[in-house]
Amino acid sequence: MVVVIYYISHLDKNLIQSRGQIVKKLNGKKxxxxxxxxxxxxxxxxxxxxxxxxINKSKLIDLKAILELKNILNNIEDGSVIHIFTLKSGFIFMxxxxxxxxxxxxxxxxxxxxxxFSNNLKxxxxxxxxxxxxxxxxxxxxDSIIFQNNNDMKVFTKFSSYKxxxxxxxxxxxxPKEYKLKYTFNKELNILLSSRLLKDKxxxxxxxxxxxxxxxxxxxxxxxxxxxxxxxxxxxxxxEKIINNQKINFLGYLDLKKELHNFDVMFSLSKYEGxxxxxxxxxFVGLYCLSLENAGTKFLENFENTFLIKKINxxxxxxxxESLLISKLIVSDSNREIIYDRYSSEIIANRYSELYSFKKL
Numbered sequence: 001m002v003v004v005i006y007y008i009s010h011l012d013k014n015l016i017q018s019r020g021q022i023v024k025k026l027n028g029k030k031x032x033x034x035x036x037x038x039x040x041x042x043x044x045x046x047x048x049x050x051x052x053x054x055i056n057k058s059k060l061i062d063l064k065a066i067l068e069l070k071n072i073l074n075n076i077e078d079g080s081v082i083h084i085f086t087l088k089s090g091f092i093f094m095x096x097x098x099x100x101x102x103x104x105x106x107x108x109x110x111x112x113x114x115x116x117f118s119n120n121l122k123x124x125x126x127x128x129x130x131x132x133x134x135x136x137x138x139x140x141x142x143d144s145i146i147f148q149n150n151n152d153m154k155v156f157t158k159f160s161s162y163k164x165x166x167x168x169x170x171x172x173x174x175x176p177k178e179y180k181l182k183y184t185f186n187k188e189l190n191i192l193l194s195s196r197l198l199k200d201k202x203x204x205x206x207x208x209x210x211x212x213x214x215x216x217x218x219x220x221x222x223x224x225x226x227x228x229x230x231x232x233x234x235x236x237x238x239x240e241k242i243i244n245n246q247k248i249n250f251l252g253y254l255d256l257k258k259e260l261h262n263f264d265v266m267f268s269l270s271k272y273e274g275x276x277x278x279x280x281x282x283x284f285v286g287l288y289c290l291s292l293e294n295a296g297t298k299f300l301e302n303f304e305n306t307f308l309i310k311k312i313n314x315x316x317x318x319x320x321x322e323s324l325l326i327s328k329l330i331v332s333d334s335n336r337e338i339i340y341d342r343y344s345s346e347i348i349a350n351r352y353s354e355l356y357s358f359k360k361l
């Protein structure tokens with residue numbers, strides 16, 4: 001008998017990136033994607049089918065999206081396994097499932113606490129309102145919740161009063177064979193920050209460092225795209241200023257699997273991460289990594305050629321880059337071995353597979 005599992009997210013790219021490779025390794029299981037379909041060809045690459053779910057990203061609570069998801073759930077067989085990705089999708093699912101009234105086996109992946117736990121005033125109001133729903137519904141809805149770091153697990157289970165099966169699975173995995181590896185370093189030091197263009201991703205701190213740099217042999221690059229509808233996205237006007245900044249080479253979208261090896265150092269200055277995928281990719285490819293320390297970047301201390309900083313001091317960072325420029329940089333083979341053993345998509349798929357076979361608690 002073929003097991004049918006439904007993957008749900010409010011963004012199709014959440015189900016395409018690393019989860020697509022996980023799906024490929026879940027042999028003997030039929031996986032259906034439920035999400036706003038923007039890249040159907042890519043979804044079809046990984047999933048046995050897809051169901052379009054419309055959602056307005058600019059709305060804090062999209063009632064129409066809740067109703068539409070409820071109608072989708074009504075057509076899913078009772079007892080099916082449903083795996084929901086991201087806290088936002090989990091909150092919407094929790095409400096839709098309540099009105100649906102079916103008995104599913106539900107797993108939530110909290111990839112990061114995100115906007116709901118930020119210091120934004122709207123987020124604080126939403127957090128206060130959502131607390132009521134979480135405390136009433138979360139234990140009735142989710143049989144297991146996956147967290148990517150222990151801090152998220154501690155904070156969220158306390159906030160929501162979740163009492164069931166909390167599981168730590170670090171990262172969403174990467175597929176090692178898809179990456180072009182780095183073997184030599186450039187004569188110039190090419191620095192990259194790659195992220196969604198959000199205000200809390202440290203983009204402006206990165207620009208200040210670049211603007212303070214006087215060494216022409218150190219080049220700063222920025223890649224990423226606007227995240228329209230996200231309350232923390234930079235504005236179009238701010239975006240245009242970044243593009244026109246002479247100290248930053250703006251690249252737009254960058255295929256990291258094919259292009260990362262062209263750079264020497266990856267920066268992450270984000271205030272918060274669930275588990276930084278771009279840093280994991282960079283370590284595997286062979287870049288040096290410099291990151292602001294938080295719950296989702298602390299894993300770097302297990303790797304060579306990495307630097308965790310407690311706070312952003314542009315002068316100290318520039319001194320570090322100057323020292324790297326004159327050093328003999330070497331790719332770490334042990335870094336790649338650790339990732340093969342702990343963070344490959346096959347490893348993560350095996351952990352997921354164990355959860356999909358559980359009985360309803």
